[in-house]
Amino acid sequence: MSATVPPPTTRRRWPVVADDQYDGSRIPSRIPTVLEMPPELRDTEDVLQVNFGPNHPSTHGVLRLIVDLHGEEVVGVSAVVGYLHTGFEKSMETKTYWKDVTFPERIDYVGYQNNELVFVLAVEQLLELETPTKAKWMRMLLCELNRIHSHLVFLGTSALELGAISMFWYCFRERETILDLFELVTGQRMHTRYFQIGGLAEDIPPGFFPECRKFVEWMPHALDDYKGILDRNEIWLERTKGIGILSARDAIALGQTGPILRASGVDWDLRRDQPYLHYDQVDFGVPVYPEGDVYARYRVRLDEMAESTNIVRQCLDKLERMEGMPWIADDRKVVLPPREELHTSMESLIHHFKIVTEGFRVPEGEIYVAVESPRGESGCYLVSDGGPKPWRVHFRAPSFVALEATATCLENTLIADLIAVVGSLDAVMGDTDR
């Protein structure tokens, strides 16, 4: 097993910030997110403005980039987002908390489980509701499976964009297994709505553990396959190494988090450094690479998949011994009563009716909760006025922030590299536009 789990490049505690990959700052000085054409090129006729997207297949959904090209050189770029804006935050204000749980998953539709988690955690913190330990371990397990799933989608699609179509099939083979596991537990392949405020919606079904074990045993071999395809592939290395460099200082100034920040040499992972759930009780490494290029971002995500597999294994070890333990908090004012009680207990029936129709009240307050989603810090800012619906919900979307770095990463690159760079930022447009 240890052969496939890379040694974490550093296990020291932060602050560990790598030396800057280049001197000074490359963030465009006037507008930080727009790379503007140099004035001496403006009046020449050599510059071609290309509208890239919003429906171009390699722009990861509906991202639109307006690119100024001088030959093959990218001399100007500005990202236009908003094509997938669906007003989730406004919609959530009009629903009760109980019904709101379905929304966050659809915001980041690849890292859905982590988004669901952050909203549920925020409500639980305002309620000061303690969740059973079994629910915490299961949440961790599903979040890590979801992280592997998300990184597989990243790896498959970004390799596909650079011409390695076989990579896509390999990645989606394992992704399919993960989705089957989700279906086994929750009945849904994606957007599970399995996390409930207070714990889990249902107990873990029989048969899940052996299936998940099989996956955990298989995943390291799959990672070997990926490395076999890409790691000594001359084209892949040429197209990713030294491309789209972002220095540690610029990454922090641009608010980058997650794999992008770690690929720029900043050793920062919320799971380890500001632990939630039971992340302080599992043993895992945080891969950090100092180069700050597309290749480093790929390596971080590849290594994270191995670490996540490790965490899933540790969660399984814990959960297998928790047979019969409660999976949701026993607070009848917030949590739906067990289904079977509805036939026998008037009190339960009333509670069920009240929670579903009217919702439960959440004490007044404002809170910001952050978790490490596959794309970085996914945060939920929640304001409650004491009523059954949130006064304001806001999601701090890591993809949104990642796209702010496009202009900086694309300094001195060629048009072909633009695909690699945008792919490496791994932005999910649902997350960006909300």
Added chain:
Amino acid sequence: MSGWARVPGYVSHRDGPEMPTVTVETELIREACEHARDQLGFDMCVDVVATDYLGWGGEGVSGYIGTSTGRDLMHPMTQGLQVLPELKPKRFSVSYHLLALRQGAPRARLQCWADEGEHVASVVSVWPTCDWHEREVYDLMGIVFDSHPNLERLLLPEDWEGHPLRKDYPIGGEPVRFSDAE
């Protein structure tokens, strides 16, 4: 954290379960942010978020759904508040969630308040990441950030009217038959 009282424009400080909230005067928000970055080590601005408190704590407002008639959709159920929430100084709050990454990573929330039409100074010069965050706040909440280099709508089309996250923005919806409004 001590040292907050020296932030320019300091008004109040409240400890929360996850991070302290420091309220500063709206006119001095940029100076306060510069102070937070340079003196207190908050090198990363994680998020900028604005909240509209129009009707906060008002009768029948909790769970208010802006149907065309403006009624409380859940009426006649008990949607009112049991306790009136604490009143807010102005209509909008703008919160900056900060993280001191290089210094052991404490978090803090800088907050300032603005009435309708009141401008807030842009802090893009302090943290470049605030570029899109401020544009999003402007787009959805209608708060104007002074001296922002590129203050345009971000998520909505340029010709969109209104700012949807405001509480007085109608969300439409279909009339429900056989309800008491009929």
